[in-house]
Amino acid sequence: MKMMRYFGKGTLLFRLVLLIQLAFFATLGAAAPLRLEITEGVVEPLAFAAPAFIAENAGGADYASQLAELVVQDLTSSGLFRAIPSRAHISKITSFSSPVQFSDWAAINAQALIAGAVTAEAGGQITVKFRVYDVFAGQEMGQGLQFTGRADGWRRIAHKVADVVYSRITGETGYFDSRVVFVSETGRKGSRKKRLAVMDYDGENVQYLTDSSALVLAPRFSPSGDKLLYTSYESGFPRIYLMDVGSARRRVLQNSNGTMSFAPRFSPDGNSVVYSLEKGGNTDIYIMSLSSGKQRRLTNSPAIETAPSFSPDGTQVVFESDRSGDPQLYVMPARGGSAKRVSFGNGRYGTPVWSPRGDMIAFTKQSKGRFHIGVMRVDGSQERLLTASFLDEGPSWSPNGRVIMFARETQGANGASSLYSVDVSGRNLKPVRTPDGASDPAWSPLGG
C-alpha cells in the first residue's frame, strides 16, 4: 500500500511538517485550540462528526460509507471520542473542496469534523483523502492527507485515517493500524487444541499460522512486526521457535536435549532473544544472539526466573523470580548482574512487560484468590490494578502504550479463555472478538 502523501508535495516534507507541528504543540500546548490531553483521570470523550466519505467516482461509492464507519468505530473504541450520529447532522459534506459550514457542526456540538473522499483507481486500488477540522476554531487541523492502497485493504486505510485523527487531536501516535498475534483455542479444558493466529487489532482478518498438532504458547512480535517468537511442543518438549509471519516458515532456536526453553521476547533492536531455559529443574534467564546463536546466562539462582521483558531502550530487563519465596518482579541490567526487586505489594506478581513509552511495567497479580492486570512505575511505585477476575493474565501493550490487551479465563469445567482490552487508566474494559477461544495476545508495532 502507498503511504501518506502531502497534497502536491512529498512524503518527507509532510513528515517534517508533522514533526515540527508536534514539537510546537508539545512545547506550546496553548497554541493548539483543540487538544484532548490523555490523562489518567476521568476524560469526557471528545464529540466529533465523521459523515460518510464522498464518492468521487462510481467505484468509490462502494467504500464511502464503510470507510467513515470504521474510522468512527476505531476512534470511539478508544473511549476518548464520541461520535455524533449522522441522523443528528444538520449539514452535509457534498464536496471535498468546498468550504465547511462550521456553524452547522458547532450547532450539534461537534468539536472535530472529519471530511473524506474516496476514488476508485485502476488496478483494484482506491485513494482516500481526508481533512480534520477544529469546528469551534473554524479551521483545519494540520493538512489534508491521502492514502492509496488496494481496495480489498480498505480497512487498513480506514485504520490509518483514524490513527492520523487520533494523533492530530491527542498529540500521541495511534494504534489502530496494528495487529495482534495470539493463541487460538478450541476443545475442552484439559485437552485444548492450540494454534497460532494473527488478526487486526479489532479482531478482523484472522489468519492461522500453525495447525493444532502441537501445543503452542505465548507468541511475540519482533520490533519490525515481520517475525514472531513462540514456544511449541512439536518436538514433544517446549522449545522456542522463530517464525516469519509472511511465509509462516519457522526454525527452532533452542534445541538442547534435556532442557526446556520458553517465554521468549525480542530485544528492542530485534537482534537478540531473551528467554527462560530450564535445566535440571531450575529455570533461569538467558539471552541469545539471533545472528550467531550464541547464548549467555543472565541469572544464576536456584529460584524460578522467567517472563523476561526488555526496557524499550534495551538497557534493562524486567522479569519474575520466586527467590524471595513468592513470585515477584525484578529489574536487572540487560547484560546481567544484580537485580533489584520492584514489586512489594501483597500477592504474587508475574508476566511483567515494559511499556513502549518506557514509563511503566504491566503485570499479572494474583491476590486473595483473584487475578489482576496492573501497572506500576518502573521503580515499583504507583501500583494500580486495572482489572479483577477469576483469571486475568498476560498483558500486552498497544504500540502507543495507552491500551493493554490480556486474556481472561472463566472458571470451572467449562471454563474458556478470551481476549479483553483495557485502557492504562483502567477504563474502557471490553472484549476483543475472536472466532474461538483465545489466549496469550501480543500486539504488533504500529503499521506492523
Add this chain to the structure above:
Amino acid sequence: MRRCARWFILTGILFLAACSETGTGGFGSGSSFGTDPAGAIGDPTSPAYFQSAIGDRVVFEIDQSSLTEAGRVVLDGQADWLLENGDYSILVEGHADEQGTRAYNLALGARRANAVREYLSARGVAGSRIQTVSFGKERPIELCSRESCYSVNRRAVTLLDNLGS
C-alpha cells in the same frame, strides 16, 4: 480404570501421552491413542501393573515441588519396578494447577518432574533412562476450579517406554 498411558516409538523419537476420561491425550503429536493399558494388571512386569498397582503419579502441595511421604512410597515402588524391568525408560511429566501464570507454572512443573527424577536416581535408576518435561497448567486432568481438582492436577506422572520392543 480411569487413566491409561501408552507409548510408541516413531523414527527414534519418543512420543508419550497420558489419557483419561477427561482428556483425549495425544500431547504434541496429535495422534490418537488407545484406551487399554499395556499388558495385564496381574502381570507384575506389565506397564498396567506399574500404573495401577504401583502408581504412576505423585501429587504436590500448592506451589511446592518437594515430595510428600505418600509420594516417596509411590516412587520407591517405581524405582524397584524400574530396576527389575531394565527394558523401560521413562518420561516424567510435571504439571501444575491453574492457579498461576503460564510461564511460572511451566517452571513449577519442571521442578516437580525434576524432584521425581532426582528421587528415582537416588534410588538407583540410571539418569540416562529418565527424561523430564513440564506441561505447566496446560493439561489438567480434573477440570473444576476447586482445590478438590487442583490437588489432583498438581502432579508428576511417570510414563513408560519399552526400549526393547
